[in-house]
Amino acid sequence: MDSKLFHYGGQAVIEGVMMRGESHVAVAVRTPDNKIIIHTEPLPAAIYRAPWARWPFVRGLVILWDALGLGTKALFYSADVALAEESQKDQKEVKFGGPVAWSTLAVSFFLAVAIFFWVPSAVAQYTERFWPSVLASSLLEGAIRLLLFLGYLVAVGMTPDIRRVFMYHGAEHKTINAYEAGAPLVPEEVQKYSTAHVRCGTSFLLFVLLVSILVFAPLHFPQLWLRLLSRLLLIPVVSSFAYELIRLSADHPKNKLLRWLIAPGLWMQQLTTRQPDLEMLAVGIASLKPVLAADGRGWVEAESVEAPGEVAGVISLA
Secondary structure, rough: OOOHHOOEEEEEOOOEEEEOOEOOOEEEEEOOEEEEEEEEEEEEEEHHHHHHHOOOOOOOHHHHHHHHHHHHHHHHHHHEEEEEEEEOOOOHHHOOHHHHHHHHHHHHHHHHHHHHHHHHHHHHHHOOOOOOOOHHHHHHHHHHHHHHHHHHHHHHHHOHHHHHHHHHHHHHHHHHHHHHHHOOOHHHHOOOOOOOOOOOOHHHHHHHHEEEEEEOOOOOOOOOOHHHHHHHHHHHHHHHHHHHHHHHHHOOOOOOHHHHHHHHHHHHHHOOOOOOOOHHHHHHHHHHHHHHHOOOOOOHHHHOOOOOOEEEEEEEEE
């Protein structure tokens, strides 16, 4: 199958990179003793390979699940591997999920909704007492949401640990860019490519915030709880529209209008990516090759990565 028919993508994790293919997900993490541990597992066919999962405006919900479900599980796994003590490095005991992961996901989702959706809505509704304008209230709500998002990215980017995650984010983008350009998947070649990518999650979140301004604008209620409930219920709708815009721009990279449309998202990726070193690129490559092999793309096992550090091998816990 032609690689253009499927868009590979992933996420930076602690000292590593997660990559998702058509049938499998892989997480590669560099351990304290400079090995690369790789976990692979099959994706649930009911979610990822069902015909409805490819429908326009429905497939965006799968991407949202990627960011929430797979992303959280991968973060937990990478933390277990990257922060494990020498005496605890039997990676077959590492859990890729569990009750703690799901409860953390639920709490994180609630906090994200509260901070980035409910707080702007509540503030905007309060200001309507002094400035009763539907248009002004909608614009203020959207502006507050964007400022909170930008402020959050700037603040977390100042911490050393998150800066390293952002470097792995850059490694993920460079790896995907190199693969899509048909370049050899070796760190020295991958390093030549950009840390920006049109299908980045940062761009997706920015589109979610921008689309939400249009979708939420006509939804004004005298009761605050109805306004907040409408924001919560429409998050899947907003996410689906945002994904379709991202997908459209990815499928038509030379369209000038679409390039102008995605420019803010590419710019914002400067806040969430950093230039990776060769060892980080080796991890990004190690996470991509197993999913390519699982999809029959002609790549061999991840042990063939030519890069600094030792590849410990593919560990399947499924």
